[in-house]
């Protein structure tokens with residue numbers, strides 16, 4: 195039987211492989227450069243031949259003026275950055291090595307004099323070089339090229355849809371922005387943003403949005419969904435100016451960074467109009483946001499938590515006047531994480547509204563919401579659910595069962611040898627992301643991290659540095675997987691496979707955006723084969739298996755083992771600094787309390803869910819997940835024993851934990867899928883068929899059916915003997931009720 199990995203990994207050379215245009219960027223067979231040099235962006239116009247052409251974006255719309263506002267709202271500054279700590283530890287290493295060399299030198303000086311000295315100098319200069327790079331012996335091993343094998347999978351064509359929606363996925367190919375009846379300020383903004391031609395999702399959605407219809411739209415990542423919902427909405431605001439300063443459009447997004455981005459895009463589109471817009475996301479200054487909300491901005495972009503906070507604490511702000519509600523990344527907004535908050539927000543929104551649901555992936559929850567609370571919604575699926583970006587090349591690196599500990603080494607090899615800049619590396623946990631930042635930093639790479647354990651300043655700073663090409667690699671968790679539009683990301687690497695195919699689609703969607711090409715490389719272990727199988731099945735283009743030479747991997751493993759002490763040292767520096775900061779914070783809180791005229795209770799805000807409640811909810815979910823994933827008693831025991839015994843995890847355990855985390859989520863997602871679906875306003879297509887077969891099975895038998903048509907031996911015997919005591923009692927009551935007591939004896943006489 196073929197396994198999924200075998201499917202892409204065991205193709206023979208003479209297998210029938212479809213021709214693929216090889217680009218300059220197709221560098222796997224080119225000599226590998228170990229010295230990290232900046233590579234110029236290679237134009238890939240010939241790579242993909244499609245009907246749709248994105249406009250030239252030489253003058254990539256400058257959103258720095260929009261970002262300035264956001265940065266102003268940020269309060270705290272970072273004490274010392276992680277990079278500074280990494281540099282401190284690296285310097286320490288250098289000094290130590292120098293000292294060692296000096297002491298070695300003096301020892302040998304005593305024994306042999308002049309000749310030996312010369313040799314020492316030679317060695318020392320060699321060592322200094324190998325600190326940053328690799329020794330020449332290693333270099334020959336490390337420049338060995340990876341092998342790539344291709345296999346195209348047969349695809350099943352997806353059919354059908356949901357009868358509940360009116361389908362408008364077909365669009366006029368020749369439609370231009372000028373044909374769409376958009377007003378002049380919007381057309382001016384479109385050309386200022388260098389959009390020459392609408393993308394397919396824009397061609398399909400803008401006309402429908404302008405009609406004021408509810409919509410559920412799905413298109414691949416990076417195909418311009420933001421403008422697809424913003425343009426018709428802004429047009430409606432311009433067409434029907436407001437009577438009072440109230441918020442009329444609410445856009446909900448799952449992450450702060452995405453909120454900031456959507457806000458920036460909205461301001462760009464609305465730059466030549468009177469439309470005002472405001473951002474309310476966590477991590478930014480609450481008071482500034484409150485003041486902005488009181489002014490009644492036309493458009494509000496928010497994350498659910500912060501929005502509810504404002505609704506509870508800002509008396510003059512409400513959602514009564516909301517005319518359009520947009521859920522960007524709709525499937526994420528309606529998943530269990532935001533469930534309670536979304537219920538609350540939808541409850542507070544005006545009923546007379548247009549609702550727009552957008553995402554690259556859709557879920558049952560979205561359909562449920564659409565069927566329950568949308569009015570005659572239009573379904574616009576330009577791409578099928580879970581299609582990856584059109585110009586993405588997908589690669590997979592197989593991790594063999596006993597080689598789980600190779601993951602970090604493989605990632606380091608990929609990042610040092612092949613994909614050196616404009617790379618996003620995704621990890622499952624924040625801890626692993628942090629560790630990879632330190633590890634890659636110690637290897638001399640320019641790297642940053644982005645995840646939920648960082649302050650908002652640190653998160654935005656990492657993003658800015660990556661966008662400005664101050665760092666080459668951004669290590670991130672799924673917080674950066676959705677919606678972020680970072681110009682020029684060439685490669686996405688998955689250290690472990692994400693929890694579901696949908697997570698995968700979004701992660702790899704950070705590259706190959708806006709008509710550009712991109713590549714994803716995912717490391718796949720035995721336990722992740724199922725998800726790989728699904729991805730391969732759904733892939734439109736051939737996927738590739740990348741094989742790294744084993745000696746290269748071994749070299750990197752050795753290097754990582756050597757760096758382990760330094761990683762520990764950096765972590766130690768961080769711990770010490772954290773302790774310091776904690777005590778400083780305590781002192782400043784105490785000082786504030788002692789200040790005359792401050793009543794601490796009056797300063798407190800009321801929360802929809804307190805921090806504690808949210809934490810508790812998260813904890814109980816995490817425990818449930820852990821239990822589910824550790825169903826096997828042996829597995830659970832082994833894991834717990836291991837984690838009790840050792841403080842430091844082995845590379846294998848670390849990888850296993852990453853995989854386990856993804857499994858935990860996948861298990862819970864699967865459990866949710868199995869849950870009975872909520873009532874629908876109209877049943878989906880399959881349901882009527884199911885219903886027609888049901889009545890036959892569950893038809894309640896009448897007395898006629900029960901007694902007169904049953905000719906079995908047992909029934910006849912019973913018929914002759916008459917009803918049992920219980921039956922007689924039951925019958926008696928019934929007959930007494932009917933006033934026909936005599937029929938009982940008549941029954942017996944027969």
Ligand SMILES: Nc1ncnc2c1ncn2[C@@H]1O[C@H](COP(=O)(O)OP(=O)(O)OP(=O)(O)O)[C@@H](O)[C@H]1O
Nearest residue numbers: 249389391392393415416417418419420677679708
């Ligand atoms: N008509 C257009 N012409 C050229 N570029 C466009 C056009 N529309 C959008 N873009 C650009 O395409 C990129 C992706 O757009 P956007 O972020 O809206 O994609 P998305 O579909 O929302 O992606 P995701 O699913 O990842 O959120 C942006 O850089 C945007 O400026």
